[in-house]
Structure formats: structure tokens, C-alpha cells
Amino acid sequence: MAATRAAPVAVSTPNVVVRNKGLLTAAIMLAMVMQVLDTTIANVALPHMRSSLGASQDEINWVLTSYIVASAIATPLTGWFADRFGRKELMVGAVLSFTIASLLCGIATNLEQMVLFRIIQGISGAVIAPLAQATMMDINPREKIGQAMAIFGAGIMIGPIIGPTLGGWLTETFNWRACSSSTCRSVVSPSSCSLR
Numbered sequence: 001m002a003a004t005r006a007a008p009v010a011v012s013t014p015n016v017v018v019r020n021k022g023l024l025t026a027a028i029m030l031a032m033v034m035q036v037l038d039t040t041i042a043n044v045a046l047p048h049m050r051s052s053l054g055a056s057q058d059e060i061n062w063v064l065t066s067y068i069v070a071s072a073i074a075t076p077l078t079g080w081f082a083d084r085f086g087r088k089e090l091m092v093g094a095v096l097s098f099t100i101a102s103l104l105c106g107i108a109t110n111l112e113q114m115v116l117f118r119i120i121q122g123i124s125g126a127v128i129a130p131l132a133q134a135t136m137m138d139i140n141p142r143e144k145i146g147q148a149m150a151i152f153g154a155g156i157m158i159g160p161i162i163g164p165t166l167g168g169w170l171t172e173t174f175n176w177r178a179c180s181s182s183t184c185r186s187v188v189s190p191s192s193c194s195l196r
């Protein structure tokens with residue numbers, strides 16, 4: 001008997017067809033890693049920030065709290081912003097404003113400036129995660145969404161894993177301001193790829 005061949009499985013068309021899905025996926029993952037990395041990298045630098053910015057133990061915690069609160073407030077607004085301005089424009093704007101806020105955090109001279117810049121980072125970072133997930137859902141066919149999201153999730157787990165270690169190394173080797181510049185270096189690829 002001749003072996004029967006299984007019919008090829010039909011794959012649906014994704015909602016958005018892009019020229020280079022791999023490059024876009026990598027850019028989105030880098031943007032997410034940048035955002036997640038920045039959430040954890042500052043934790044280990046707080047004692048150094050405290051002495052440099054002349055803040056008390058209670059006051060320096062606002063560096064973390066301001067980011068988290070701003071992010072929590074801005075996340076639900078992402079859909080409205082995306083409908084109003086467009087996903088691509090909002091993503092590029094969020095990545096660029098996150099980068100600028102990171103640079104400003106690195107040159108902050110007092111606690112008030114640092115908290116303000118962290119609020120800007122939190123708002124910008126809050127937009128990146130939902131847009132990244134929505135884009136991943138749009139550029140992959142329905143049958144491949146689970147696989148794409150698994151790869152995406154595994155890739156962005158790098159941020160919380162290396163964040164504290166990288167933050168500690170940068171702080172001890174250079175100073176706490178180097179933590180902000182590491183975020184800026186990781187943003188060049190996502191923002192340039194997103195513009196295409």
C-alpha cells in the first residue's frame with residue numbers, strides 16, 4: 001500500500017502583512033526588554049542614588065514608586081492613544097520618549113528631577129507592552145499566535161533576569177548614572193527598525 005500524504009494545513013493570513021516579520025519581532029522584543037530591564041535595573045542602584053541626590057531612605061523609594069504608579073495609570077489609556085494617533089506612531093513615540101527620559105534620569109541633579117523623569121519613563125513604558133503584544137497578534141496568522149507569543153515571552157524574560165545583575169555591575173564599575181545610559185544604547189535598534 002502506498003502511504004498517504006497528509007494535506008498541507010492551511011494557514012490564515014495575518015491581520016497585518018509586513019515585509020520583514022523577523023526584524024519587526026526582534027525590534028519589538030528589544031523595546032520590551034528595554035522597558036522591563038529599566039524596571040529592575042534601578043533597584044540595586046538606589047543606595048548610590050540616595051547619596052548622590054541627597055535623599056533619605058524613604059525619599060529615594062519614590063524613584064521606583066513614581067515609575068510603577070505612572071505605568072499603572074497609563075497602561076489602560078494605551079488603546080485610546082493608539083486609536084487616536086496610530087499604533088506605529090505611538091510605539092515609536094513611546095520608545096523615543098522612554099529613551100529621552102532615560103538620558104534625563106542619567107543627568108538628574110536632584111530627587112525631584114529624577115522622580116519627574118521616572119514618571120515620564122513610566123508613562124512611555126506603559127504604552128510599549130500592550131502595543132508590542134497587539135503588534136505580535138496582528139503580524140502572525142491565527143494558527144501561529146501561540147508560538148509567536150511563547151517566543152516573545154521567552155525573549156522578554158531576559159530583562160528581569162539580567163536587570164539586577166547588570167545594574168549592580170554598572171553601578172559598581174562606573175556609577176548609578178551608567179544604568180540609564182545602558183537603556184539608551186539598547187533602544188537604537190528598536191526605534192530604527194520600528195520606523196521602517
